[in-house]
Amino acid sequence: MPFETNKIPHYKRVQEMLRQHILDGVYLEGDLLPSENELCKMYNLTRPTVRHALDALVNEGFIAKHHGKGSIVHQIPNGIGILSISGTTSAIGKGNLNTIILVKPRIIQWPDNFMFLLSDMEKEFGCIYMERLRYVNKIPVFYDTNYIPNINLPRFCSRSLESKSLFDLLRKHYQIEVKGGEQKLRAIPANEKIGQYFILPKAKPVLHLERKMSTNRPGFNIYSSIYCNTESYCLYGVF
Amino acid sequence: MPFETNKIPHYKRVQEMLRQHILDGVYLEGDLLPSENELCKMYNLTRPTVRHALDALVNEGFIAKHHGKGSIVHQIPNGIGILSISGTTSAIGKGNLNTIILVKPRIIQWPDNFMFLLSDMEKEFGCIYMERLRYVNKIPVFYDTNYIPNINLPRFCSRSLESKSLFDLLRKHYQIEVKGGEQKLRAIPANEKIGQYFILPKAKPVLHLERKMSTNRPGFNIYSSIYCNTESYCLYGVF
DNA sequence: GAGTGGTCTAGACCACGCA
DNA sequence: GCGTGGTCTAGACCACTCT
Numbered sequence: 001m002p003f004e005t006n007k008i009p010h011y012k013r014v015q016e017m018l019r020q021h022i023l024d025g026v027y028l029e030g031d032l033l034p035s036e037n038e039l040c041k042m043y044n045l046t047r048p049t050v051r052h053a054l055d056a057l058v059n060e061g062f063i064a065k066h067h068g069k070g071s072i073v074h075q076i077p078n079g080i081g082i083l084s085i086s087g088t089t090s091a092i093g094k095g096n097l098n099t100i101i102l103v104k105p106r107i108i109q110w111p112d113n114f115m116f117l118l119s120d121m122e123k124e125f126g127c128i129y130m131e132r133l134r135y136v137n138k139i140p141v142f143y144d145t146n147y148i149p150n151i152n153l154p155r156f157c158s159r160s161l162e163s164k165s166l167f168d169l170l171r172k173h174y175q176i177e178v179k180g181g182e183q184k185l186r187a188i189p190a191n192e193k194i195g196q197y198f199i200l201p202k203a204k205p206v207l208h209l210e211r212k213m214s215t216n217r218p219g220f221n222i223y224s225s226i227y228c229n230t231e232s233y234c235l236y237g238v239f
Numbered sequence: 240m241p242f243e244t245n246k247i248p249h250y251k252r253v254q255e256m257l258r259q260h261i262l263d264g265v266y267l268e269g270d271l272l273p274s275e276n277e278l279c280k281m282y283n284l285t286r287p288t289v290r291h292a293l294d295a296l297v298n299e300g301f302i303a304k305h306h307g308k309g310s311i312v313h314q315i316p317n318g319i320g321i322l323s324i325s326g327t328t329s330a331i332g333k334g335n336l337n338t339i340i341l342v343k344p345r346i347i348q349w350p351d352n353f354m355f356l357l358s359d360m361e362k363e364f365g366c367i368y369m370e371r372l373r374y375v376n377k378i379p380v381f382y383d384t385n386y387i388p389n390i391n392l393p394r395f396c397s398r399s400l401e402s403k404s405l406f407d408l409l410r411k412h413y414q415i416e417v418k419g420g421e422q423k424l425r426a427i428p429a430n431e432k433i434g435q436y437f438i439l440p441k442a443k444p445v446l447h448l449e450r451k452m453s454t455n456r457p458g459f460n461i462y463s464s465i466y467c468n469t470e471s472y473c474l475y476g477v478f
Numbered sequence: 479g480a481g482t483g484g485t486c487t488a489g490a491c492c493a494c495g496c497a
Numbered sequence: 498g499c500g501t502g503g504t505c506t507a508g509a510c511c512a513c514t515c516t
Contacts, residue, residue, distance in 0.1 A: 009504060035482060046506050048287070051483085059298075061421065066457075067483050068514035074421075182300065182313075182477050186469040187426035187444035205426035205444030218305075218495080230425040237476075238421050248485060274501060285487050290502085307494035307501050457514085 014043055014053035022062050022073055033063060033071040061238040096137050103131035105157045107150055114147075114223075115184075115210045121219050126150040128157065133197055139232050143197050147223040170215075170222075178222065181213035190227075198229040207235065250291035253282055257292065261301050261312055272302060272310040300477040335376050342370035344396045346389055353386075353462075354423075354449045360458050365389040367396065372436055378471050382436050386462040409454075409461075417461065420452035429466075437468040446474065 021027055034042065039050045054071055057063045063071045108129045110118060127147050134142040146166065148156075153174060161169065170176040189203040198206065207228040212221050228235060260266055273281065278289045293310055296302045302310045347368045349357060366386050373381040385405070387395075392413060400408065409415040428442040437445065446467040451460050467474060 011504080037482080046508090047483095048507095049505060052504085054483095058419075064453075065483065066514085067512070068481080070482060180297075180478060182475070185424070185446065185474040185476070187446040187467070188469075189444050203442070205428050207424065207426040207446070214303075228426070230427075235424040236421070237424070239419060250485080276501085285489090286502095287488095288486060291485085293502095304502065305495085306503065307496075309501060 010043070010045055011049050011052035011056070014039070014045070014050060015056045018053065018057060019060070019062055027073045029073050031073045032069070033073065035070055059238060061236060098135040098138075099161075100133045100135075101130065101161055102133055102143075103129065105130040105148075105159070105161070107157065110147070115225060116212045116221075116223060119219055121151075122149045122221070128153065130161070132161075136233055139229075140198050141229050141233055142226055143194055144224050144226040149220055149222075151217075151220060175216075176220070177216040178213050179215060181211055181221075183209055183211040185209055194227050198227075198231075200229065200231065204231075206230070249282070249284055250288050250295070253278070253284070253289060253292035254295045257296060258299070258301055266312045268312050270312045271308070272312065274309055298477060300475060337374040337377075338400075339372045339374075340369065340400055341372055341382075342368065344369040344387075344398070344400070346396065349386070354464060355451045355460075355462060358458055360390075361388045361460070367392065369400070371400075375472055378468075379437050380468050380472055381465055382433055383463050383465040388459055390456075390459060414455075415459070416455040417452050418454060420450055420460075422448055422450040424448055433466050437466075437470075439468065439470065443470075445469070 018027075018033070027033060033039075033054075036047055036050050036054065039045075039054075040047055043050065054063065054065065057071075058065060062074055064074050065071050105128050107126045110123060110127045128150050129145070129147055131145050132143070133140060134144070136142075150156075156174075159169060159173070167178055170178070186208045187205050188208045190198065190200055190206045192202055194200075194206060195202040195204065198204075200206070207230050209224075209226040209228065211224045211226065213224070214221055257266075257272070266272060272278075272293075275286055275289050275293065278284075278293075279286055282289070293302065293304065296310075297304060301313055303313050304310050344367050346365045349362060349366050367389050368384070368386055370384050371382070372379055373383070375381075389395075395413075398408060398412070406417055409417070425447045426444050427447045429437065429439055429445045431441055433439075433445060434441040434443065437443075439445070446469050448463070448465040448467065450463045450465065452463070453460055
């Protein structure tokens with residue numbers, strides 16, 4: 001029986017370990033990962049479980065599978081795998097992402113004409129709002145505004161976020177796990193403010209992502225509006 | 240034993256049937272799909288197989304699953320699920336997509352500085368090139384240029400494509416199935432030509448997608464460069 | 479032919495939502 | 498308490514790739 005570790009499913013543990021190995025360079029791009037049967041023995045799991053982990057890595061764009069050959073580590077060519085779930089922090093890797101909090105978490109009313117339809121419960125409670133500017137290798141790439149329902153999140157506004165992942169904070173202090181979500185994409189001209197953040201001329205095209213992320217708390221969704229500067233880094237996804 | 244049908248895997252058959260039912264309005268948005276156990280009985284399959292089909296539909300954005308409740312049919316709000324694989328034609332539905340061939344398939348050299356790295360085999364053979372303009376509900380939304388390796392595709396250039404899906408044609412006449420792929424996204428200003436196609440002012444932001452699609456033929460990839468007018472329709476994805 | 483991933487079965491136990 | 502989806506086992510057979 002595989003060793004018990006908290007409550008994280010086995011396939012997810014394997015997925016995270018392999019992803020970390022790839023990011024750490026244990027497996028280099030073009031390398032063959034151990035075969036599914038070898039991974040079964042290594043982690044003491046059965047094939048469907050190991051396959052579940054590998055399928056998740058394919059979705060994140062870290063590997064590609066080839067029938068009869070094996071799982072090959074993918075190059076992620078100057079692109080950022082933000083289109084899948086893993087969260088910006090883990091999609092980019094180690095020390096390459098820097099975050100500045102532009103507006104510290106504060107309680108506000110939900111905006112009128114919000115980008116997604118809100119449930120009655122969400123509307124009833126207020127909303128915690130924050131803004132961030134995020135740099136990839138010193139280049140400003142993401143400006144995001146975030147809306148979190150103010151439901152049972154004690155002391156959230158006084159917590160430090162600088163250089164931490166929002167998802168990590170929610171998981172560690174509030175046991176909130178982001179499970180998945182949906183997103184809408186558009187190309188829009190940068191307005192004055194965004195142009196300044198990105199050091200781009202006004203009206204320069206930027207990519208606009210509106211996302212709704214569901215969590216393990218029923219009815220508790222996190223909303224983000226993300227502006228992406230795609231001058232130097234493109235977004236990258238797998239399908 | 241489930242009835243044998245060609246060589247399409249069972250999970251894919253179920254996936255396609257359920258997707259068609261959703262597009263046809265048999266299940267309306269917000270409806271609960273039959274439970275996994277019910278689907279097992281209906282199609283005479285086991286749960287992992289049915290789950291495989293449902294997971295694929297989640298990835299395509301057609302349904303969302305809720306632990307303890309069931310699978311709920313998703314609304315796809317004025318957005319186009321082109322970010323997943325299903326292909327533009329099936330992502331949009333019935334008669335809403337119209338296609339004009341701007342450049343009929345013709346054999347050309349691969350362009351220099353191609354958007355993706357080509358294998359030696361691909362470089363050796365020529366490439367079939369075509370351009371299309373696609374309308375969603377009468378609005379020009381996609382302008383795409385496509386590059387297909389000219390490997391064993393007899394009479395391809397003389398086939399009619401108008402109002403047909405490229406993927407369908409490849410599957411029916413050449414037994415080529417698109418399996419998956421990767422894509423890069425950027426926001427760029429429309430150039431003169433694209434502005435005219437989309438009836439947009441020049442320099443208006445458009446979304447640019449560069450995709451590489453792998454197929455069931457090893458080493459045979461299809462490449463597309465797609466410009467999207469996101470004024471009226473946004474792109475939509477699930478993660 | 480040996481090894482790989484792709485598909486599938488037939489069970490099991492658990493956590494969650496709801497009545 | 499019941500039905501739901503989430504995870505997992507321990508096998509099986511097939512198609513594919515490489516040598």
